[in-house]
Amino acid sequence: MAITRLTDIVEVFESKWVYGDVKFGYEGEVNQDHDTQYPLMLIQPPTSTMPEIYNGREEYEFEINFYNLYTQAAQSVVKLQKRWDNLQDLANEWMDFVLKNYQDVTVEVYLNDESIEIERVKDVANDKLVQIKLVFTMSGFTKCFRPTSNFPSDYSDLVVWLSADSNATFDIPTKRVSLLGDRASTNNVAQATVANQPLWNGFDGSNDKSYISFNGTSDYIDTSATPAVLGLPATTVSGGSFSISLWYNHSTLTNGPPIIQSTTNYAWNDGFAIKQEVALGQDRLRFWVGAQATHVATGNLNASQWYHVVAVFTGGATHTLELYIDNVLVSTASFTTSRNIHNPTPISMAWAPDGYGYFMK
Numbered sequence: 001m002a003i004t005r006l007t008d009i010v011e012v013f014e015s016k017w018v019y020g021d022v023k024f025g026y027e028g029e030v031n032q033d034h035d036t037q038y039p040l041m042l043i044q045p046p047t048s049t050m051p052e053i054y055n056g057r058e059e060y061e062f063e064i065n066f067y068n069l070y071t072q073a074a075q076s077v078v079k080l081q082k083r084w085d086n087l088q089d090l091a092n093e094w095m096d097f098v099l100k101n102y103q104d105v106t107v108e109v110y111l112n113d114e115s116i117e118i119e120r121v122k123d124v125a126n127d128k129l130v131q132i133k134l135v136f137t138m139s140g141f142t143k144c145f146r147p148t149s150n151f152p153s154d155y156s157d158l159v160v161w162l163s164a165d166s167n168a169t170f171d172i173p174t175k176r177v178s179l180l181g182d183r184a185s186t187n188n189v190a191q192a193t194v195a196n197q198p199l200w201n202g203f204d205g206s207n208d209k210s211y212i213s214f215n216g217t218s219d220y221i222d223t224s225a226t227p228a229v230l231g232l233p234a235t236t237v238s239g240g241s242f243s244i245s246l247w248y249n250h251s252t253l254t255n256g257p258p259i260i261q262s263t264t265n266y267a268w269n270d271g272f273a274i275k276q277e278v279a280l281g282q283d284r285l286r287f288w289v290g291a292q293a294t295h296v297a298t299g300n301l302n303a304s305q306w307y308h309v310v311a312v313f314t315g316g317a318t319h320t321l322e323l324y325i326d327n328v329l330v331s332t333a334s335f336t337t338s339r340n341i342h343n344p345t346p347i348s349m350a351w352a353p354d355g356y357g358y359f360m361k
Contacts, residue, residue: 004109004140009060010043016097017041019090027065040067041094050142058142059112063135066091070128080130084120087132095134112137158184159230159242164210170200177212180221190221190349198350216252216359220351227262227271228342233315236290237338241314244274249306253283257359259309262347268292270340274311287311287323287331290339296321296331 014022023029024043042065050058068087070080095116102109121131160182167181176197180190198219202210214220233240248259255278263271272289283303288295301307310324323331351359 004107004142006046006048006060008107009109009138009140012098012101013041013043013064016101017094030065030067041065042067056142058140060138060140061135062138063133064091066094066132066134068130070122070130075128080122080128083130084132087130088118088120091132091134107141109138109140112139155184160184160225162190164200164212168200168210168212170197175200175202177221180212190223193222196220211247211249214350214359216254216257218359220359221349223347223349226342226344226346230347232272232341233313234342235338235340236294236313236315236319236335237317239315241312243310243312245308245310246274247306248285248301248309249304250276250283250301251303253278253301253303255279256352257350258348258352259285260347260349261352262343262345263352264343264345266352270343271345272313272341274309285309285323287321289313289319289321290335290337290341294321294333294335294337294339296323296333298323298325298330301325 010024014024019041021040022043023040024045026044027042030040030042044063044065046060046062048058048060066087068083070078070083074083099111115135115137117133117135119133119135121133122128161184162180163183164180167183168177169179169181170177177200178191178197182190196218198212198214198221200210201213212221228234230242232242244260246259253276256275258273258275261271261273261275263269263273268288269291273287273292275286275288277284277286277297279297282300284298284301286292286295286297308324308326310327312320312322312324314320314322318334318336320332320334322329
């Protein structure tokens with residue numbers, strides 16, 4: 001079963017109409033000057049209801065308009081009802097293709113029984129714009145109002161939750177982030193000085209989630225929290241564990257810049273980090289704890305693509321590093337050398353305050 005969003009349904013609608021232009025918008029936006037190729041299909045933004053909010057079913061009520069230009073020249077040759085019938089045949093064919101698409105895939109979207117209404121409409125100008133209007137309801141599996149484990153309170157051992165969707169303080173005109181509040185507590189706050197503030201990116205046509213971007217030359221975020229403050233194990237062999245989960249997208253990958261790091265200096269022989277690196281002809285990520293010499297790494301990661309990254313450390317006499325990309329374990333290794341995780345350097349993001357000054361983009 002897959003989550004079906006409005007975007008998914010509209011993309012199917014658009015792909016199954018092959019007889020002219022397709023528009024997602026409102027009726028008043030349709031070109032009424034008759035200089036657009038017809039037939040044209042207009043998908044109007046639907047109303048929707050969630051009759052079973054905890055089961056995650058959403059019902060979209062669509063109104064689809066199909067247009068065909070009925071010129072004065074055509075009026076003396078083809079009867080109006082014939083023009084309507086032809087347009088309705090195309091509309092019915094389109095609906096068949098849409099329903100067959102969902103019949104052949106595992107996504108749960110279906111047409112509600114007895115939900116189709118057909119209306120025949122025409123303009124009164126000399127060149128008439130004949131219209132078939134379909135009104136119907138589609139049901140799709142969607143997110144319920146109370147998703148499982150999607151709030152800080154759902155995690156008993158959550159230490160820090162930084163999110164661009166909320167608790168981000170930024171300047172409205174410039175979108176520069178000065179503060180990231182921790183949703184898991186009030187003690188750990190990420191901040192940036194005026195000269196180093198990253199950019200907040202909100203919802204737009206290409207992004208369905210907000211995120212924070214760094215310019216690769218000066219942007220970064222500092223925190224006041226050291227590994228000890230966050231309750232991380234003191235050493236790699238002292239027991240205890242922790243994990244880091246984040247969403248990652250790079251445009252230009254250079255060797256060395258950390259995504260997140262805490263270490264005393266550029267010897268990288270204490271603390272931890274998830275870092276970018278260029279190695280073996282690949283753009284990849286490296287995760288290390290205690291020392292960079294003991295690490296795990298991903299394979300090649302494409303630019304301009306979002307990845308869900310999870311790094312897991314399990315301490316003990318034999319301690320283990322694991323690195324997951326999009327829920328798939330891509331690298332794991334075990335070590336026995338005792339190294340310090342605690343160090344006096346607060347955790348930072350997108351740069352390395354260790355003498356090199358690497359910046360991530």
